[in-house]
């Protein structure tokens with residue numbers, strides 16, 4: 001090889017790497033410092049100390065909270081303890097979370113819950129809870145029936161599928177069917193980092209039912225939270241690294257067709273949809289680097305965002321709460337119930353605030 005060619009090649013590689021470093025800094029918003037935005041009536045929920053990564057709520061105010069996620073590259077304050085699902089009644093002023101029991105036979109020691117979703121069967125009001133689980137850092141979706149009289153989760157089914165490689169979040173759309181956001185790598189954090197570094201759009205959304213399993217959307221950098229509009233027509237997907245919410249239309253055959261993409265300025269985690277207003281609420285990571293490179297000297301912050309009228313030409317995006325980690329670290333979900341806000345975090349506590 002000629003000397004000139006070698007120099008040119010090295011130049012191209014250096015430029016490529018430099019470009020990817022710039023891109024990744026941008027995607028993680030590494031240099032972002034935050035301006036705090038406090039709310040007046042807030043308190044931490046006692047008993048939730050090692051994560052409240054995802055929360056879903058029933059129309060009657062009962063919230064399910066997944067806690068104790070162990071995820072490659074992320075902090076855990078209780079690495080040896082199995083995960084839990086808490087139940088919190090937002091009608092009860094005492095705010096006392098109950099750790100739900102599981103039916104006999106469910107393998108609790110390896111329970112590592114991540115995204116969750118509830119489904120109510122209108123025929124008989126049965127409540128199903130779908131939980132993304134990572135036993136031994138694999139990915140499964142567990143389906144439970146919630147028995148409210150005894151506060152027990154009756155385990156019905158474990159779903160594994162080759163298309164469900166590394167599942168993040170789930171949206172239940174029937175007693176046995178769901179959409180899931182999914183990625184290529186889970187255990188192999190090096191490969192995941194390479195994927196993030198190269199900016200490969202390898203993350204997708206999979207539809208699962210007992211009769212059919214298929215990819216229904218693709219090309220995301222990191223598809224994270226997934227939820228649905230109150231009329232069940234539109235599915236919303238958060239792309240964590242692209243700082244976007246994708247709106248897709250659900251077809252009769254369960255395929256998803258792209259409608260629009262809303263650009264935000266923060267790393268979005270899970271999405272909650274207010275069934276009364278259709279507003280989207282999300283817990284975000286203002287600075288993605290601080291979440292992956294945890295340091296008690298430089299804590300990851302929290303940010304709650306509300307999006308109104310996402311389908312209109314002028315959606316309204318509002319910052320509702322911002323904290324630098326002094327109160328809560330790494331917010332991943334925010335739900336609203338009758339003027340009460342509940343903010344969950346990947347590996348830290350949970351915050352409850354009364355809005356006016």
Ligand SMILES: *[C@@H]1O[C@H](CO)[C@@H](O)[C@H](O)[C@H]1NC(C)=O
Nearest residue numbers: 214251252253254255256257
């Ligand atoms: C699903 O339905 C949509 C719209 O009706 C159609 O465009 C698409 O081809 C269908 N997909 C499959 C896999 O049948």
Ligand SMILES: *[C@@H]1O[C@H](CO)[C@@H](O)[C@H](O)[C@H]1NC(C)=O
Nearest residue numbers: 026029032033243264265266
């Ligand atoms: C990073 O955060 C700042 C706000 O501090 C925002 O203005 C900027 O657009 C964000 N960057 C990206 C890529 O979202």
Ligand SMILES: *[C@@H]1O[C@H](CO)[C@@H](O)[C@H](O)[C@H]1NC(C)=O
Nearest residue numbers: 036297298299323324325326
């Ligand atoms: C974080 O915010 C709190 C309250 O707003 C403030 O007292 C503290 O100095 C801030 N910490 C850092 C490291 O900026």
